[in-house]
Amino acid sequence: MVGRKIRIGLLGLGTVGTGVATLLADQPAFALRRIVVRDRNKPREIDLSSYELTEDPMTIAVDPEIDVIVEVAGGIDPVYEVVKTAVQRGKHIVTANKELIARHGSELFALAQANNVAIFFEAAVGGGIPLISTLQRGLQANRIERVAGILNGTTNYILTKMEIEGLSFDAALKEAQDAGYAEADPSDDIEGRDVVYKIAILSSLAFQAPVNVEAIYRQGIGGVTDLDIRLAADFGYRIKMIGLAERRADGAIDVRVHPMLVPEHHPLAGVEGVNNAIFISGSAVGEVMLSGPGAGRLPTASAIVGDLINLASALQLPDFAAYFHPPIRSEVVPVSPIDDTISSYYIRLETLDTPGVIGNLGHAFGAHGVSLHSVTQKGVRADGAATIVLLTHRVRERNLQSALADIIAQPATLQIGLVLRSLE
Amino acid sequence: MVGRKIRIGLLGLGTVGTGVATLLADQPAFALRRIVVRDRNKPREIDLSSYELTEDPMTIAVDPEIDVIVEVAGGIDPVYEVVKTAVQRGKHIVTANKELIARHGSELFALAQANNVAIFFEAAVGGGIPLISTLQRGLQANRIERVAGILNGTTNYILTKMEIEGLSFDAALKEAQDAGYAEADPSDDIEGRDVVYKIAILSSLAFQAPVNVEAIYRQGIGGVTDLDIRLAADFGYRIKMIGLAERRADGAIDVRVHPMLVPEHHPLAGVEGVNNAIFISGSAVGEVMLSGPGAGRLPTASAIVGDLINLASALQLPDFAAYFHPPIRSEVVPVSPIDDTISSYYIRLETLDTPGVIGNLGHAFGAHGVSLHSVTQKGVRADGAATIVLLTHRVRERNLQSALADIIAQPATLQIGLVLRSLE
Numbered sequence: 001m002v003g004r005k006i007r008i009g010l011l012g013l014g015t016v017g018t019g020v021a022t023l024l025a026d027q028p029a030f031a032l033r034r035i036v037v038r039d040r041n042k043p044r045e046i047d048l049s050s051y052e053l054t055e056d057p058m059t060i061a062v063d064p065e066i067d068v069i070v071e072v073a074g075g076i077d078p079v080y081e082v083v084k085t086a087v088q089r090g091k092h093i094v095t096a097n098k099e100l101i102a103r104h105g106s107e108l109f110a111l112a113q114a115n116n117v118a119i120f121f122e123a124a125v126g127g128g129i130p131l132i133s134t135l136q137r138g139l140q141a142n143r144i145e146r147v148a149g150i151l152n153g154t155t156n157y158i159l160t161k162m163e164i165e166g167l168s169f170d171a172a173l174k175e176a177q178d179a180g181y182a183e184a185d186p187s188d189d190i191e192g193r194d195v196v197y198k199i200a201i202l203s204s205l206a207f208q209a210p211v212n213v214e215a216i217y218r219q220g221i222g223g224v225t226d227l228d229i230r231l232a233a234d235f236g237y238r239i240k241m242i243g244l245a246e247r248r249a250d251g252a253i254d255v256r257v258h259p260m261l262v263p264e265h266h267p268l269a270g271v272e273g274v275n276n277a278i279f280i281s282g283s284a285v286g287e288v289m290l291s292g293p294g295a296g297r298l299p300t301a302s303a304i305v306g307d308l309i310n311l312a313s314a315l316q317l318p319d320f321a322a323y324f325h326p327p328i329r330s331e332v333v334p335v336s337p338i339d340d341t342i343s344s345y346y347i348r349l350e351t352l353d354t355p356g357v358i359g360n361l362g363h364a365f366g367a368h369g370v371s372l373h374s375v376t377q378k379g380v381r382a383d384g385a386a387t388i389v390l391l392t393h394r395v396r397e398r399n400l401q402s403a404l405a406d407i408i409a410q411p412a413t414l415q416i417g418l419v420l421r422s423l424e
Numbered sequence: 425m426v427g428r429k430i431r432i433g434l435l436g437l438g439t440v441g442t443g444v445a446t447l448l449a450d451q452p453a454f455a456l457r458r459i460v461v462r463d464r465n466k467p468r469e470i471d472l473s474s475y476e477l478t479e480d481p482m483t484i485a486v487d488p489e490i491d492v493i494v495e496v497a498g499g500i501d502p503v504y505e506v507v508k509t510a511v512q513r514g515k516h517i518v519t520a521n522k523e524l525i526a527r528h529g530s531e532l533f534a535l536a537q538a539n540n541v542a543i544f545f546e547a548a549v550g551g552g553i554p555l556i557s558t559l560q561r562g563l564q565a566n567r568i569e570r571v572a573g574i575l576n577g578t579t580n581y582i583l584t585k586m587e588i589e590g591l592s593f594d595a596a597l598k599e600a601q602d603a604g605y606a607e608a609d610p611s612d613d614i615e616g617r618d619v620v621y622k623i624a625i626l627s628s629l630a631f632q633a634p635v636n637v638e639a640i641y642r643q644g645i646g647g648v649t650d651l652d653i654r655l656a657a658d659f660g661y662r663i664k665m666i667g668l669a670e671r672r673a674d675g676a677i678d679v680r681v682h683p684m685l686v687p688e689h690h691p692l693a694g695v696e697g698v699n700n701a702i703f704i705s706g707s708a709v710g711e712v713m714l715s716g717p718g719a720g721r722l723p724t725a726s727a728i729v730g731d732l733i734n735l736a737s738a739l740q741l742p743d744f745a746a747y748f749h750p751p752i753r754s755e756v757v758p759v760s761p762i763d764d765t766i767s768s769y770y771i772r773l774e775t776l777d778t779p780g781v782i783g784n785l786g787h788a789f790g791a792h793g794v795s796l797h798s799v800t801q802k803g804v805r806a807d808g809a810a811t812i813v814l815l816t817h818r819v820r821e822r823n824l825q826s827a828l829a830d831i832i833a834q835p836a837t838l839q840i841g842l843v844l845r846s847l848e
Contacts, residue, residue: 023565023708128709130562138554141447141729267715270694284447284726285552288716291691292709302708305565 005031006312009060009091011082012073013037016096016123018046019301020070027305029312034060036073061085068311070304071095072123080104087111087119094307096123096300102197106210106330118314120307125151125198126276128299129292130306135205135280142282144206146246148423151198153274153294154182154189155221155241159259160272163229163238169222181274191220192241192257199243202278203255207247209333211255217338219258223418228348231378231389232420235346237261238269242423252336261346261422268423339398344373344424346391348417349407353386357412361388364410368403370395385414394424429455430736433484433515435506436497437461440520440547442470443725444494451729453736458484460497485509492735494728495519496547504528511535511543518731520547520724526621530634530754542738544731549575549622550700552723553716554730559629559704566706568630570670572847575622577698577718578606578613579645579665583683584696587653587662593646605698615644616665616681623667626702627679631671633757635679641762643682647842652772655802655813656844659770661685662693666847676760685770685846692847763822768797768848770815772841773831777810781836785812788834792827794819809838818848 006029010017013035024032032051040053057073060066061082069086073079074097083093083100087108095101100108101121112119122132126149135144150156154176161172173190176182188194196216204210221241232239240262246254262269267289271277276294281287293299351357358375365372373391380386392400400419407413430453434441437459448456456475464477481497484490485506493510497503498521507517507524511532519525524532525545536543546556550573559568574580578600585596597614600606612618620640628634645665656663664686670678686693691713695701700718705711717723775781782799789796797815804810816824824843831837 019708027565128563128706129712130558133562134554134558137730137734138557139552139726139730140733141451141726265696267694270691272689282552282726284443284722284729286717286720286723288553288714290712290714292712296710298708299710302563302565302706305708306561306563309564310561 005029006308006315007031007033007065007067008308009033009063009066009069010035011057011060011069011071011079013044014072015297016072016300016304018044019297020072020304021046021051023298023301023305027308030308033066034063036060057082058085061091062089066091068092068094068308070308071097071100072304073097074099076100076103083108084111087115087117090115090117092117092311093119094304094311095119095121096304097121098124098194098197098201102200102213105201105204110330118311120311121201122307123300123303125201126278126290127292127294127296128302129276129278129290129294130303131202131278131290132205134290135202139280139282139285139288142284144247144280144282146244146281147199147202147206147278148242148244148268149199149202149278150240150268150271150276151195151243151278151294152189152192152241153276154186156271156276157181157274159221159224159229159239159241162224162226163233166226168226169224190222192218195241195243195257199245199255199257202243203245203253206245206280207253207333209329209331211253211335212332215335217256217258221259224259225418227378227387228346228418228420231348231376232261232346233264235261235374235391236264237346237422238264239420240268240271240423242268244423248336252334254336254341256338256341259420261420263423266423339396339401341397341421342394343397343421344392344394345400346418346420346422347389347404349388349390350385350414350417351388352412352414353380353384354412357386358388360410360412361390361407364406365390365392365403367406368399370399370403387417429453430732430739431455431457431489431491432732433457433487433490433493434459435481435484435493435495435503437468438496439721440496440724440728442468443721444496444728445470445475447722447725447729451732454732457490458487460484481506482509485515486513490515492516492518492732494732495521495524496728497521498523500524500527507532508535511539511541514539514541516541516735517543518728518735519543519545520728521545522548522618522621522625526624526637529625529628534754542735544735545625546731547724547727549625550702550714551716551718551720552726553700553702553714553718554727555626555702555714556629558714559626563704563706563709563712566708568671568704568706570668570705571623571626571630571702572666572668572692573623573626573702574664574692574695574700575619575667575702575718576613576616576665577700578610580695580700581605581698583645583648583653583663583665586648586650587657590650592650593648614646616642619665619667619681623669623679623681626667627669627677630669630704631677631757633753633755635677635759636756639759641680641682645683648683649842651802651811652770652842652844655772655800656685656770657688659685659798659815660688661846662688663844664692664695664847666692668847672760676758678760678765680762680765683844685844687847690847763820763825765821765845766818767821767845768816768818769824770842770844770846771813771828773812773814774809774838774841775812776836776838777804777808778836781810782812784834784836785814785831788830789814789816789827791830792823794823794827811841
């Protein structure tokens, strides 16, 4: 293939696809041969007159004059079938599709290896930040112990706005939507599904084995109030939406996605707005952080075109599929159940302001082995309800949940407002 | 070479060399065949009974049973001759030697290419942080506009201590020495020579052309006082030792090393202690930062062993020398003279507290086209001297220096205490 242009079929022409087409115009080694669009009559920002457009995605999978599929359509259907067909026909894949890689990565990597083609996916996590290549090739001499990241720009934007401007969740969400940082239906971001796919991919690279995405514990940021953000700040923390994957001594992997209390001097605490960051703990290197724009047309397109350039170099290799696929075992590694997590906790309770309330809380926690670091009552409302905020020492989640079950059964308890784990 | 162990000659067994030997014990693909030490009778922390020791560095360059030289001795003599001889005999090089690469990189890369061997140097800048591989392969689709980094852990430790604990420079330096973060003779760090080599390497990768290290402007941190750090904080800045390389419109490269005012919300402002960080501005990706431990036995050894693992993979390539050497032109690119730098400035002056002093200062700056952002007088000492701190708007360095020459000639001026440029 050396000496002639690498011919690309582009699947998807939304924000990122348009960015890819723009950047490819400056790359003489590549020819954009065919573009799959949903509606070929839709007006576009860029001149498409020199490209062949099609609405049938399978045409690029079977076109013998295409070498590489660049997939920026997202979702599983029809992408999964298109990618599988393309791989079976000897085409390489460059994709930004986090769900595809998280759900079907190990199967597709094996299929690619059998067909001597490569699958690149730098753009699937962290936009233009070179996270994937760093985990695959930059820290080879390390046994990775943990990856923890701010992997969703929408939720980080909302939490930053709530913190810096004191906005409510709803007002911050509306600002994110007005600024184009949140979808009209923001639930995949707010509820953490987006981060689940991303941390599943990072976990599979860090620990060389896929995880079942359905087994990953997930808590969204919808329950976080501006009061929680202020109280956390009083205790020296910021609240960040974190995806975490950590190797446990028993061979299981602790993978979870939820808002966390992050100590204010931790490097992740300073990552603001729509930026993403990943914090990697390695056996030799210690702690390394990468940060930057986690989404957006050109950053994401830059990751895709970077993959294409690396692919073009790799095409010189006699056995590049073996070279480029990290040894991800095909057996899924078990995800540690959330009950086994050990953390310190932030708990906000609404209770009646009656004598003995705090004593009863203390007894309930103590009975389940939960040791308290601090208990603070934050004012009493006109209706007689009080907000009580507790910080615990490190304890197993199972014990905490048992204590909370007892507490919710106490007559003075109105509701458990929010429970957050800490990043330690 | 596939199928048998890759045989290593290790040049240097100090802190990093010992770390390399330790990590290699876990890497079955490599055999550490021979170690060059300065004194074979010196007691060592690790058991060397299974290695061949020698005090003659040239023996590993000519040993036909060595495939790769790992060079962690540092300096130019005798390393430069050893590396050249080894390359001419077909050996690959993995080095942590910033001075060697900064001064002789383009010559050595050309020699390596002619001999079909590779030179890896991830450990030369930023310890275990994968900076080099990110600039070489992670941001391929970008035109790099600027790299700016905290590249020296010793000076960052000293400035952090001065800021957080209010220590004087001398007290902070002593703490750094006591903690093992500064040498008994710390001048290479304090005066910025260490950073000059590192930014020269990063500049050559970012802009694909070497620079002459002697042409790089350099100002050390010895003149920064705890007063400057407090005053900078009042204005919303932190003082950081920065190496910067930036593409200019006329084709020259602006490369310089000096303490800078960094806005407190800039990601580099939050990098504390012995950590290093690099902030990269790319045409497509926007701004990406990598941070982590910039030195230390295991972080640096992790970069070296990572290079060895990548080299082992690359040995499959039919023409890997071409694959691994970025197209660094051999012609040196000119470094823009410091007089042409445009920046805003922090200036601390000691003057007599006489009437009209501030008016005279304002006239002198105005006469040279230097526009002032703020002028603050900070107390008067018993001897009648006053400290005046000025912040300027953006101006060309040449104009600022002319104004300062006029000011130093004014009878009320006792001395120009410190001039700092800002990171913008």
